[in-house]
Amino acid sequence: MPSVKFKYQDERFVYQKLIDQVNILCVAKGKDCLCTSGYRSLEKQKIINSQSLAQRKNQGGYQKADGSVWTSDGKCWAAAYGKSNHCYCIAMDITDSWFQALTNAEIKKYGLVKPMSYEPWHVQLLEHQGISLSQKEAIRNSVLKGADKGMDVKEFQAMSGLKADGIVGPATKAKAKEMLQCCQEILGNDFKTSEEVIRACMSSPEDWLVLNKMVSHFKDYTMNIVKRMGGKL
Ligand SMILES: [Zn+2]
Known part of the structure; x- marks a missing residue:
């Protein structure tokens, strides 16, 4: 089925209904499209704004202190840092020519709008027109919630070839220990x-090395923590 794909995987965190509506449009038109920009983190926006500035240098492009990029004809080409709707997961840039050719009158029935006539690639949901900053922040927080969450038990079980039942039984614990030891070796934390340990962890190891020699059980104490954290106890 025709659908929208994301060019950059770190930008795929977009409000689901916007993706859904674009997919419905793709199906109706029988064409795929590529989202060249979706969610932008602040770091990503800084990169994009500097690229935008470089592209418009010969059109009198300049950057304001807030990071926004403008041309001398009064057009804003990149929003101030943290202010772009891309930062709130409610905008997508789709650069396919068939998509850019669509007018607002045509995409209205899909609940979509291109709010800036000079950016025929930038699309949002009609229902997000005029929403407040706090509403935008709530949308972003809900979309990003879970975006960078760690692996859950079922995902771990599926990844490690166990039965993915979400129950932490002996087999799951044994596999977690095995993986943990392997990870500690990869990270160089497999201390002997x-x-x-003291040389790797302490900012003034010499002071601690004195204690390591003098205090009875200090070595065992340290190594027991290492073993426990490394899954060896
Ligand atoms: Zn855009």
């Missing part, structure tokens, strides 16, 4: 002696 308390001296290694």
Whole structure:
């Protein structure tokens, strides 16, 4: 089925209804499209704004202190840092020529709008027109919630070849220990002696190395923590 794809996977965090409506449009037109920009983190927006500025240098392009990029004809080509609707997960840029050719009159029935006539690639939901900053923030928080969450038990089980029942039983615990040890080796945290631990972790290792030699059980104490955290106890 025709659908929209994301060019950059880190920008795929877009309000689901907007993606859905664009997909319905794709099906109606029988064409795929590519979203070249969706959700932008602040770091991403800084990169995009500097690219926008570079592209418009010969049109009198300039950047304001808030990061926004303008041309001398009064057009804003990149919003101020943190102010773009892309930062709130409610805008998509779709650069396919068939998509850019669509007018607002045509996309209205899909609940979509291109709010800026000079950006025929930038699309949003009609229902998001005129919403407040706090509403935008709530949308962004709901979309990003879970976007960078860790792996849950079922995902871990599926990934490691176990039965994905979400129950933490002996087999799941054993696999987690095995993985943990492997991860510690990859990360270089597979310490063999308390001296290694102290050198890797403390900003003034020499002070601690004295204690390591003097205080009885200090070595065992340190290594027990390492073993426990590394899944070896
Ligand atoms: Zn845009």
